[in-house]
Amino acid sequence: MTGHPANGLDDVVHQRVRLGILTVAHEARQVEFGYLRDSLELTAGNLSQHLGVLEKAGLVTIDKGYAGKRARTWVTLTKAGRAALRAEISQLKLLIEQIEGGGA
């Protein structure tokens, strides 16, 4: 194991869609399934799979409820999710710095 930033990346978070979900949930505090599906341009099934991975890892919580007669699913970032997102962003920045500095 070396100190290369790539070694600090978390497989659960280091993925385009899952990083997107965490980013949106962090900025919005709480985000609805439909908003995530539209902004990430995913199918409902695909989004559900990624949410399942994040929920299993304890990075998000999923709450189902109703707004009037409409069923709605809300996704909220957990404390661990916030920390994982912060760690991923700083690792990405380090990685880019290394690449630009020719250290990769």
Added chain:
Amino acid sequence: MTTRAAGADENPRRLLADSRRLTRQVRAAQRATWFPLLVFSAVTFAAIPVYRLGRHTVTCRTVPQGRICTAYTTPGLVYWPIALVLAYVVIAGFYLRRARDRGIGTRVFPYAVAGIALAVVLFGAAFWAAHNPPDPGRFILGVRGATVLLNQLAIAGSAIGLALLVLALVERNGALVTVAVGYVAFALLPARDLGWVLAPVSPWFFLPRLLLGGALLLVAGLLFAAFQRPRRRGAA
């Protein structure tokens, strides 16, 4: 660490760029700057009949530099704290309803709490100012003329401007910072510098400040509405 295929989806530059784009997208969808501006404009215009129908108190004294007159309306002291608290309740309700409709959370609570706190401070400051007319020669805590500044800060315009600054920070909105700073500067401007002053003994002495302040907020609200409307449609 597992071995992973470094596909285009895991390119660090692309991941970071996507993350920043999504952050901007969420912030744009959360913003509804026009609404608080239009509410504050309405509250400012609605103060005109309250001021006009209320009892005026004019205090004039002679100082070495000339004559200083202070005019205030008693209902104004009651109107602003109540009107501002109601305005924040309406604004918070609007943001929450909008967030629910759009499917994204909102950061309106720090703004509403700061706004209500400012309204309470304003009530205390206005009460103090009513008993301490501006006096350029008077010292408070070693500061000469502090009563002049404190009297200016005690007016409702300062509370609205400071609350707009809080909103600008909550929304991370650079354009609103400019509007809020401009509005605070306008609110702190002495009446004689507004370019339209009525004599303190006139029953309409308050009109220039309320009309100009309300108009500034109205124009800013309409401009934000015009600029934020296409984004709202795009984000919906």
